[in-house]
Amino acid sequence: MNDKKIKMQLSCPMPKLDYDIITLGHGSGGILTNRLLNDGVFSLLKNNLLDQQHDGATFNLNRKLAFTTDSFVVSPIDFPGGNIGELAVNGTVNDIAMCGAIPKYLSLAFIIEEGLTMKEFWDILVSIKYAAEEADVQIVTGDTKVVEKGKGDKIFINTTGIGELNPKADIHEKNIRPGDKIFVSGPIASHGMAIMSVREGLEFDTDILSDTQNLNHLVKELLDEFGSKIRFFRDPTRGGIGTTLSEICQKQNWGINIFQKNLPILPQVSAACDLLGLDPIYVANEGIFITIVSPEIEQEFLNKIRSNEKGKKAQLIGEIVSEHNGKVVLHSAIGGKRVVNMLIGEQLPRIC
Amino acid sequence: MNDKKIKMQLSCPMPKLDYDIITLGHGSGGILTNRLLNDGVFSLLKNNLLDQQHDGATFNLNRKLAFTTDSFVVSPIDFPGGNIGELAVNGTVNDIAMCGAIPKYLSLAFIIEEGLTMKEFWDILVSIKYAAEEADVQIVTGDTKVVEKGKGDKIFINTTGIGELNPKADIHEKNIRPGDKIFVSGPIASHGMAIMSVREGLEFDTDILSDTQNLNHLVKELLDEFGSKIRFFRDPTRGGIGTTLSEICQKQNWGINIFQKNLPILPQVSAACDLLGLDPIYVANEGIFITIVSPEIEQEFLNKIRSNEKGKKAQLIGEIVSEHNGKVVLHSAIGGKRVVNMLIGEQLPRIC
Numbered sequence: 001m002n003d004k005k006i007k008m009q010l011s012c013p014m015p016k017l018d019y020d021i022i023t024l025g026h027g028s029g030g031i032l033t034n035r036l037l038n039d040g041v042f043s044l045l046k047n048n049l050l051d052q053q054h055d056g057a058t059f060n061l062n063r064k065l066a067f068t069t070d071s072f073v074v075s076p077i078d079f080p081g082g083n084i085g086e087l088a089v090n091g092t093v094n095d096i097a098m099c100g101a102i103p104k105y106l107s108l109a110f111i112i113e114e115g116l117t118m119k120e121f122w123d124i125l126v127s128i129k130y131a132a133e134e135a136d137v138q139i140v141t142g143d144t145k146v147v148e149k150g151k152g153d154k155i156f157i158n159t160t161g162i163g164e165l166n167p168k169a170d171i172h173e174k175n176i177r178p179g180d181k182i183f184v185s186g187p188i189a190s191h192g193m194a195i196m197s198v199r200e201g202l203e204f205d206t207d208i209l210s211d212t213q214n215l216n217h218l219v220k221e222l223l224d225e226f227g228s229k230i231r232f233f234r235d236p237t238r239g240g241i242g243t244t245l246s247e248i249c250q251k252q253n254w255g256i257n258i259f260q261k262n263l264p265i266l267p268q269v270s271a272a273c274d275l276l277g278l279d280p281i282y283v284a285n286e287g288i289f290i291t292i293v294s295p296e297i298e299q300e301f302l303n304k305i306r307s308n309e310k311g312k313k314a315q316l317i318g319e320i321v322s323e324h325n326g327k328v329v330l331h332s333a334i335g336g337k338r339v340v341n342m343l344i345g346e347q348l349p350r351i352c
Numbered sequence: 353m354n355d356k357k358i359k360m361q362l363s364c365p366m367p368k369l370d371y372d373i374i375t376l377g378h379g380s381g382g383i384l385t386n387r388l389l390n391d392g393v394f395s396l397l398k399n400n401l402l403d404q405q406h407d408g409a410t411f412n413l414n415r416k417l418a419f420t421t422d423s424f425v426v427s428p429i430d431f432p433g434g435n436i437g438e439l440a441v442n443g444t445v446n447d448i449a450m451c452g453a454i455p456k457y458l459s460l461a462f463i464i465e466e467g468l469t470m471k472e473f474w475d476i477l478v479s480i481k482y483a484a485e486e487a488d489v490q491i492v493t494g495d496t497k498v499v500e501k502g503k504g505d506k507i508f509i510n511t512t513g514i515g516e517l518n519p520k521a522d523i524h525e526k527n528i529r530p531g532d533k534i535f536v537s538g539p540i541a542s543h544g545m546a547i548m549s550v551r552e553g554l555e556f557d558t559d560i561l562s563d564t565q566n567l568n569h570l571v572k573e574l575l576d577e578f579g580s581k582i583r584f585f586r587d588p589t590r591g592g593i594g595t596t597l598s599e600i601c602q603k604q605n606w607g608i609n610i611f612q613k614n615l616p617i618l619p620q621v622s623a624a625c626d627l628l629g630l631d632p633i634y635v636a637n638e639g640i641f642i643t644i645v646s647p648e649i650e651q652e653f654l655n656k657i658r659s660n661e662k663g664k665k666a667q668l669i670g671e672i673v674s675e676h677n678g679k680v681v682l683h684s685a686i687g688g689k690r691v692v693n694m695l696i697g698e699q700l701p702r703i704c
Contacts, residue, residue: 030591034599056448057418058416058418060416065410065413066409067492141419153499238381243381349500
C-alpha cells in the first residue's frame, strides 16, 4: 500500500461496530441494511443529495447531459496501485469525460458476497470517498444487495454517472478525417499487468502499479483550450489500445497508422509483457486515453498535455490516413507492418 | 408462461447464432463482446441514443432531474409472473416515479456468470425490451461483464434511471402531517410469495404471480390531477409495507395507524402466508406503491386511482396521527394493536 492510501485510511478510521462480516441480512432492506448504510456508506460519503435518502436523488442540470454505466468485477479487489472502489469511480468518471462532458453525479450499487469483512468493505468505501473528491463528483444515490457465499465474488460494484457536456466539445467519430493525429496520454498496459502480477502469483523484480486515475480534469483543460480541434477521446480499457483503435476504425472510409516505436510503456511493464508473451497493445488500461486531434494543433497539443502531471508522458502514436480503410496498421520498430485486429476472446478475464 | 409473454417471445425470435452459451470471452471487450452486443442487445433494444455506441449516451433534459440505481440479483431469474429482466426495468422505473418524476432514460449493466445460455439471455432481453416500451423509457447505454462459473449466479442486472420531475409534484416527507390518509395501490405480498413458491419448491393449489409492473403512468395521472395534495410515494419492495412504513415514520413527530382489515391481499397469497407463518406486511412487493395524501381529497383520490387498471384494488389502509410519534401501530382485524417494527434481518433473501 502506498503512502497516500495509508494516509487516506488513517484519516477515516472504521468505527467500532458490533459486526465484523457482512451477512445476507445486511441486504434485506430491514434494520441491518439500514445500519450498514448508516455505519458505512452515509457516514463516509455524506453530501446534501445523498442525505435525501429517498429512492433517488433529485437535482438540476442545465446543459446537454452525458450518461454512462459500468460494472466492476475486478479480481482481486485489491491490487497494486488501487482497489475496486477507486477503479469504479475513476472508470465511470473517465467514460463521462470521454464523451466531452464534465462528470457531476454518480450512483453506486454494491453486490456483496456474504462473508465480506466489514474492514474490506470500509477500505473500499474510503477509496471511493477520496476518488470521488479528487474527481469532483458527488455520489448521490445507491443500492446494496447481498448474495449467498459462492454466488458472487467478494464484491461487484456498478457506478453510473451523469455529466454536463462541455460546451466547447464536439466529440464524434464523424469529425475524424485523414491527416488527423493520434495521441495517447500516458504509458500503456500498466493496469492489466498489475492485475496479472497478483492474480497469477507472478512476482516481477519491480513493482507494476495499476494506472487507475481520473482523467476528467485533464480532458476539460484540453477541451477548454482546443475545443472542436479535438475530434475524439476514448479510454482503452478492456482489449487495450489495439482493440480500441480497431473499433474506432471499423466501417470508416479511412485507416489508422500506428508507430510502435512511439508507444509509451514503462520498462518494467514492457519486460513483464515480454516474459509472458503478451502484446501490450491488447493489455487493459485504466488511467490513459487515446485522442485524435486536428493536425494544425499537433505541437501545441503535445506541449499542453505534457504540462499536466497526468499527461506528462503523452506521445503522438499515429495518424489517420486515406488508405487501408477500416484497418489499423502497426509499423513495427524494425520496419515491418501488420494489421491490428480486435482481440477475439479473453486475454485476461476480470481486469475491471 | 402467460400468453402475453409467449406472444412477446414469438415476436422476437432468437437469431441463429454459432454459440449457445456465454463464455468469459464474451466479457473481454473484444470481438466476442462486440458480437454478443450486436447479436443481442443492440438488435433488440435499438434506438437513436443507444446507436451512438460511445462510452456513454448524450441527450438534453430540461427539468429538474431524478436519478436512481438498483441492482437485481433475484433467484430464480425466471419466476411466476415475470423474470429478472422486466423486474430490473420496472424496479428502476418505479423508483424514479416514486420521486414524483417521469422516467426517461435507463442504463443497463449485466454481470453474467459464464455458462448462461444464449437462450436464457435472449429471453431476458426480450422482456427488457417490452418492459421498456410499456414504461415508455429508452435504454441508452450499457455494460456487459462475464465472471467465471461459481463466481456469480446466472445473471445480475443493474439498471440506473434518469427522469424529469413532474412540475406538479412536491413529494417530500416533510409535507406529511397528521390527518393525512395512507393508501396502497394494490394487493400486498404477491411478489415475495411468488418467489418463495418456486424457490423452496413449494407448490400451492393456485398460481401466485409476482406483481412486477410499471407504476409510472399511474403516478403521473395522479400527480397531474392532485399535484401537491399528494405528499409522498414509496414502493414497498424489500421488507414489505411494514418496513417501508416504519422507515417513513422514523424520527418524525407524528405516528402512523394502519388498519389490518383494510390491507388488500389476494386470497391465495394470504393462504400461502398463513401456511408458512409469514406476516404479509413484511413480504416484498414489486408492483404497488404506498401513497400519503391530504385528507381533503380522500374520496376523489380513491375514485381516481381505482379507475386505472393498475390501481383498481387500491385501499385506504391508514392515517397519520399526532400520537405515538415515530411509530407505526397496526390495528388488527380483531381489535388488537401492535407496534410494527422494521424487519431485522432477512425474511427471504434475493427477492429482487
